[in-house]
Each structure stands twice: as structure tokens, then as C-alpha cells.
Ligand SMILES: Nc1ncnc2c1ncn2[C@@H]1O[C@H](COP(=O)(O)OP(=O)(O)OP(=O)(O)O)[C@@H](O)[C@H]1O
């Protein structure tokens with residue numbers, strides 16, 4: 611079975627997906643990391659981020675490998691691990707441009723659809739576009755202020771700067787970021803991280819919830 615967890619930026623998608631995946635004993639798949647890695651490589655290569663043919667040609671020569679695990683995803687370009695470099699302010703600022711390119715979206719979608727299920731997939735369009743037949747779909751929201759306060763715990767910028775950047779990214783990502791009509795929408799603002807995870811687990815079909823945890 612595939613469970614999709616979509617939502618706005620910094621709504622808790624990765625943390626929640628990891629918790630749900632651990633409870634189910636399956637990997638989770640972070641689609642945003644592929645967009646982020648493509649952005650980092652484009653920036654490093656000095657490419658215009660709108661240059662889809664140039665970016666795709668570069669990615670063919672320097673392929674990326676996503677390693678989906680329940681505890682956290684890692685992403686590699688050959689022997690080089692990119693994971694730790696993908697949540698910088700520079701990548702944040704450019705990634706919406708790359709994610710808006712249809713050619714790049716098709717490249718990401720093909721990689722995701724090639725992964726063996728079961729897994730929990732998180733991103734923006736997992737439930738609408740990539741896995742429309744997923745067995746369970748969720749969409750996370752929270753106000754920009756709440757999300758900025760949470761992000762401020764892990765970034766050097768202050769809350770107003772982070773909030774402004776989140777509002778800008780929400781607007782840029784809006785096209786591919788709508789909830790699926792059959793998704794359960796969860797406002798994570800009043801909930802703890804574990805509260806969100808338990809809310810999702812409680813709504814999964816019984817046979818899915820009782821899967822024994824494995825060592826993924
Ligand atoms: N319900 C919650 N209560 C408190 N903190 C939370 C909650 N959910 C997530 N967080 C915290 O908010 C921050 C952002 O969460 P996370 O990185 O999982 O979001 P995301 O949606 O995957 O972000 P991005 O869109 O940038 O990839 C993290 O520090 C995480 O621990």
C-alpha cells in the first residue's frame with residue numbers, strides 16, 4: 611500500500627512521514643529532496659534555473675540516487691552525499707523555480723513511480739498526480755506563523771524573515787500543492803508531532819496499522 615502525505619512548506623511532512631513510516635515498518639519517500647538536489651546541482655553548475663533542457667542534460671550525466679528509509683531519506687550523486695546541503699536558504703530560494711518546470715516534474719515522477727511499494731510518500735502532488743490510486747491520502751497545513759516558529763528552531767534566520775520566505779514559497783508552489791479531493795486535511799497547528807502521527811495512524815485501514823515494524 612502507498613500512503614501519501616502532502617502539504618505546504620514546513621508543515622511537518624518529513625517528520626510526520628518518518629513517524630508514520632516507522633510505525634508501519636516501511637520506508638518513506640521524500641519527493642522534495644529530488645527537487646532540492648536538482649536545484650543544488652543547477653546552482654553549482656552555474657545554470658539558469660529556468661533552463662530545463664540544460665538542467666536535465668546535466669542530471670543525465672550526473673544522475674541522482676534517492677535512498678528512502680523510514681528514519682530519513684538520503685540522496686547521492688555518485689559517491690557524494692548531498693543530503694546535508696539541501697535545506698540551505700540558497701536552495702530554498704531557488705527550488706520553486708526548478709519545481710515549476712514540467713520537464714523536471716516528469717523526471718522526478720518517473721523516479722518515484724519506479725520505487726517498490728509499500729511506502730509513505732511525501733511532497734506536494736503525491737496524492738493528486740504521482741500516486742492518485744494511493745490507499746490513504748493526507749494533507750498537512752498550519753499557519754505561516756506557526757510554521758516559521760517551528761523552522762526558527764533549526765535555522766539561523768528570525769521568525770519574521772522565515773515567515774515571509776514561507777509565504778513567498780507557498781505562493782510559488784500553489785499550483786502543484788492543492789490537496790487531493792479524497793485527502794484528509796489536518797491542521798497541525800494545535801497538534802504535537804506525535805499527535806499528528808497518531809491522527810494519521812488512527813485513520814489507516816486496520817490491516818495496514820498492524821504491519822509488524824521491520825528494520826527499514
Ligand atoms: N506538529 C508539530 N509540532 C511541533 N513541531 C513540529 C510539528 N510538525 C513538525 N514540526 C517541526 O517543524 C519543523 C518542520 O518540519 P518538517 O521539516 O518535517 O516539515 P516539511 O513539511 O517536511 O518541510 P519542507 O517543506 O521544508 O520540506 C521541524 O523542526 C519539525 O520538527
Ligand SMILES: Nc1ccn([C@H]2C[C@H](O)[C@@H](COP(=O)(O)O)O2)c(=O)n1
Nearest residue numbers: 641642645705706709733734735783
Ligand atoms: N512533490 C513535490 C515536492 C516538492 N515540490 C517542491 C516544492 C518546494 O518548493 C520544493 C521543496 O519541497 P520541500 O522539501 O519543501 O517539501 O519542491 C514540489 O513541487 N512537488
